[in-house]
């Protein structure tokens with residue numbers, strides 16, 4: 001089996017695996033929104049995200065290999081290609097979803113109530129508009 005064929009073959013199985021993983025991560029993410037924002041949970045979500053990024057890389061390599069085979073007329077890979085592309089865009093949606101969840105769970109920096117600029121920690125005045133900042 002050639003190098004290209006190996007990547008293409010790998011991609012065929014990766015496509016379905018990535019989708020399963022995406023669905024699992026999506027379920028987990030939905031679960032987590034109901035719980036308190038916890039650093040451990042954010043770490044878990046980030047770990048899922050890394051795994052999905054890896055799958056995405058494999059998918060994209062696979063799409064490249066299948067497309068190449070297609071163009072070379074070595075094999076009709078049209079079905080595999082569309083399946084993999086569909087699975088990859090599904091993965092992309094799940095990853096965006098996860099990224100949103102992670103962003104929501106992370107503590108936001110304090111902002112100036114007047115101008116909305118981000119505030120330095122323990123600053124007494126807004127560096128943008130000069131408003132006095134009260135600390136609780």
Ligand SMILES: [Zn+2]
Nearest residue numbers: 112115126129
């Ligand atoms: Zn300000």
